[in-house]
Amino acid sequence: MTYMTPVSDETDAVDLPVTGSLPPELTGRYFRNGPNPLPGEKPAHWFGGHGMLHGVRLRAGRAEWYRNRWVRTGKFAGRPQVLSDGGRDLTAASANTHVIEHAGRILALVENGLPYQITPELDTVGAVDFDGQLTTAMTAHPKQDPVTGDLHFFGYGVRPPYLTYHRLDASGRQVHSREIAVPGGTMMHDFAITEHYVVWLDLPVTYQPRLVGKTMPYQWDDHYGARLGVMRHDRPDAPVRWFDIEPCFIFHIGNAHEDTAGRIVLDAVRYSRTDFTAIWRTAGGATDPAGPAAAAAASPEGTARLHRWTLAPATGTVTDQPLDDRAVEFPTLDDDRVGRSARYLYTTDDTAIVKYDLAHGAGVVGVHQLNPGTYIGEAVFVPAAPGSRREDDGWLLSITTRYDGTASQLLVLDASNLTAPPVAAIDLPRAVPAGFHGSWIPDNPT
Numbered sequence: 552m553t554y555m556t557p558v559s560d561e562t563d564a565v566d567l568p569v570t571g572s573l574p575p576e577l578t579g580r581y582f583r584n585g586p587n588p589l590p591g592e593k594p595a596h597w598f599g600g601h602g603m604l605h606g607v608r609l610r611a612g613r614a615e616w617y618r619n620r621w622v623r624t625g626k627f628a629g630r631p632q633v634l635s636d637g638g639r640d641l642t643a644a645s646a647n648t649h650v651i652e653h654a655g656r657i658l659a660l661v662e663n664g665l666p667y668q669i670t671p672e673l674d675t676v677g678a679v680d681f682d683g684q685l686t687t688a689m690t691a692h693p694k695q696d697p698v699t700g701d702l703h704f705f706g707y708g709v710r711p712p713y714l715t716y717h718r719l720d721a722s723g724r725q726v727h728s729r730e731i732a733v734p735g736g737t738m739m740h741d742f743a744i745t746e747h748y749v750v751w752l753d754l755p756v757t758y759q760p761r762l763v764g765k766t767m768p769y770q771w772d773d774h775y776g777a778r779l780g781v782m783r784h785d786r787p788d789a790p791v792r793w794f795d796i797e798p799c800f801i802f803h804i805g806n807a808h809e810d811t812a813g814r815i816v817l818d819a820v821r822y823s824r825t826d827f828t829a830i831w832r833t834a835g836g837a838t839d840p841a842g843p844a845a846a847a848a849a850s851p852e853g854t855a856r857l858h859r860w861t862l863a864p865a866t867g868t869v870t871d872q873p874l875d876d877r878a879v880e881f882p883t884l885d886d887d888r889v890g891r892s893a894r895y896l897y898t899t900d901d902t903a904i905v906k907y908d909l910a911h912g913a914g915v916v917g918v919h920q921l922n923p924g925t926y927i928g929e930a931v932f933v934p935a936a937p938g939s940r941r942e943d944d945g946w947l948l949s950i951t952t953r954y955d956g957t958a959s960q961l962l963v964l965d966a967s968n969l970t971a972p973p974v975a976a977i978d979l980p981r982a983v984p985a986g987f988h989g990s991w992i993p994d995n996p997t
Contacts, residue, residue, distance in 0.1 A: 554926045554952040555985050557587040557600060558619065564980035567607070567614035571975035573963065574946065575612045576936060579993035580671060581948050581961065582606045583928070584659060585986020586647040587621065596767045597834050601627050602647030602659050604673050605950070605983050607961050610994075614961075614977045622646040622659045622667050623675035632664070633763070639708075641665045641688055642678040648691035649988040653702050654723030657992060660691040662707070662740060671992070684725035687715045691988070692741040692804070697887045703744050703784060709736040709758045709768075716749065718784070731780070731791060738769040743807035743817055744784065744890040750807050750817055750862075751780035751791065754800050756827070770831070771800070771824055781815060781864055794862050794869040800827045805857070805882035808892045814863045818896065818909065820880055821858035821873075829854075854878040857898065857913065874913035879905055881929035881988075885942055895943050897930045897966070904930045904947060906969050917969030919947075926985055927951045932966060933991045943967045946974065948991060950983050959983040 586600030594600055602622035608615040621627060625643035632643040644664020651658055658666040658679065666689050668676035680686070687706030694703045700721025707714050712730040714737075720726050731751065736758030743750040755775040762768040777798040783789035805818035822830070857874040879898035894910045904927060906917035921927055930947040934940065947964040959982050963975040 553956045554954050554982070555597075556956050556982075557984055558603070558981060559590045561618070561620050562981065563616060563618045565616045567617055567980070568978040569614050569975055570978075571963075571973060573609060573612045573614065573975045573977075577609045577933065577946065577963065578611070579991060580606055580608050581931065581989060581991050582650045582657070582669075582673070583950060583983075583986055583989030584622075584646075584648055584650045585984065586645065587984065587986075589621075589627075595765060598647070598767060600645065600647060602645050602661065602667075603986075604650060604659065604669065605979075605986070606673050607977060607979070617979055618673055619981075619983075620673040620675070622669070624664070624667055624678070638710075639663070639688075641680075644688070647987070649990075651693065651695075651990050652992045653693075653695060653719065654700075654721065656723060660689060660693075662691045663688050665689060681719065681723070681725040684728070685717065687712070687717075689717070690739075690742070694742070694744045694889055695886065696744065697889055697891070698746075703749060705731075705739070705742060707737070707739045709760075713737070714739065714751070716782075716784075727787060729787070731782070735775070737775065740802050741804045741819075743804045743819075745807050745809045745815055746890055747783055747785055747809065748807075748815055748864075749780075749782045749784045750804075750815060751782065752801050753778045753780060753793070755798050756800050767831075767834075771827060773798075773824075779817070779860060779862060779869070781862055792864055792867065794860075794867070796860065796869060796871065799823060799858075802855070803880065803882055805896045805898075806884050806889065806893050808890060810861075810892075812863075813865060814861050817860045817862065818874065818882070818913075819858060819860075820855035820882055820898070822855050826854045855880050857882070857896075857907065859913070875907070875915065877905070877915075883930055883932055885932050885934060885945070887934065888942065893942065895966075897932060897947060899927055899929060899949075901926055903927065904949065904964065904969060906943075906966075919964055919969040921951060924954050925951050926954055927962075928985060929988055930964070931989055931991050941967065948989075950979070950986075950989075952982055952985060956982045956984075 587603035588600040630643040646659040649660040702719040714731040718727040757772040780791040782791040908916040934945040959979040961977040
């Protein structure tokens with residue numbers, strides 16, 4: 552058993568052992584999503600497993616329960632996603648990538664299907680199409696504006712319309728949709744918002760029909776090009792201004808904001824072609840389409856590095872710069888700073904959480920290093936009591952799993968002092984396989 556081995560059942564445990572002291576302010580639920588095939592299933596790639604949610608309930612300084620549940624999607628029930636006419640059943644995707652709360656609904660997300668509503672106890676309610684308004688898939692990385700409460704998101708597909716922008720208001724009502732013109736079926740895993748703009752990622756990993764049924768049907772396409780698009784989201788029919796950039800791929804955005812000169816600053820983890828090819832051989836289940844020479848040139852694991860692009864809508868110019876040379880992924884921040892200037896960004900490098908100070912040259916200002924035998928997942932920031940506070944006044948929650956698959960913990964770290972020992976470590980009753988993204992859902996979300 553390893554740290555990526557799926558679990559074979561659903562289970563519950565109560566009164567979990569805690570080392571240290573859980574802050575009493577942490578009253579709510581930490582949920583994390585990831586792919587987990589049913590016993591006996593062998594998906595063609597890691598992304599193909601059914602969604603499984605792992606949850607821990609915290610209250611009054613106690614870890615009351617742990618439970619895990621598969622998301623009961625159409626795919627889980629055995630329905631095929633690809634229909635006889637080549638279309639897709641959006642309720643038959645796996646819902647295995649993220650879990651968020653918006654307007655009182657908890658939603659399990661995947662980028663090739665509809666969201667699925669989940670109860671606070673992790674039971675599946677059903678697919679959500681926002682009263683019939685959502686007719687495309689929904690990204691697993693929507694962005695909630697911390698000021699308006701609006702949820703910005705999109706869907707991409709393999710047939711026109713290739714890209715569609717959507718927005719929910721703070722009450723959860725879908726209030727806007729529009730097609731965004733792109734040349735073809737590009738894989739767009741993430742995007743960014745600022746106070747006034749959406750930033751699109753039109754990058755050279757595209758849909759390849761010949762791979763359907765064999766592996767993840769997206770591969771690097773040297774002929775597609777790479778560009779970032781900037782669109783006002785406060786104007787319903789605003790044009791998109793495109794900025795050509797050096798070819799790369801981005802799975803995950805750190806953040807974006809507008810600076811005092813009106814430029815858009817975008818921070819993300821960037822893969823070169825060779826590094827994307829390396830990670831895709833494992834995660835996507837594919838070999839390099841360019842052949843052995845390109846595969847040999849790639850690093851063994853595929854390295855993403857923190858990078859910055861600065862876009863000037865007034866002049867149409869773009870500049871870019873690397874911010875660090877270490878391998879990182881899964882960037883997160885204080886959700887109150889999404890789309891606004893943020894000082895701190897938190898990333899992972901498999902065995903550590905790395906904290907960057909973006910206000911001072913993106914320098915590393917804290918590392919929480921685990922022993923080499925333990926994997927650590929995405930760190931979710933939970934703010935301290937609302938009101939006046941420092942940006943890093945709060946905690947980071949992350950699940951760790953031994954590389955040999957023998958044990959997992961939920962760590963609670965002091966975000967302002969990552970080098971300190973954990974504030975608390977909760978022993979989980981089973982090894983939790985490496986997964987994707989999670990959220991903290993307080994008892995009284997605002």
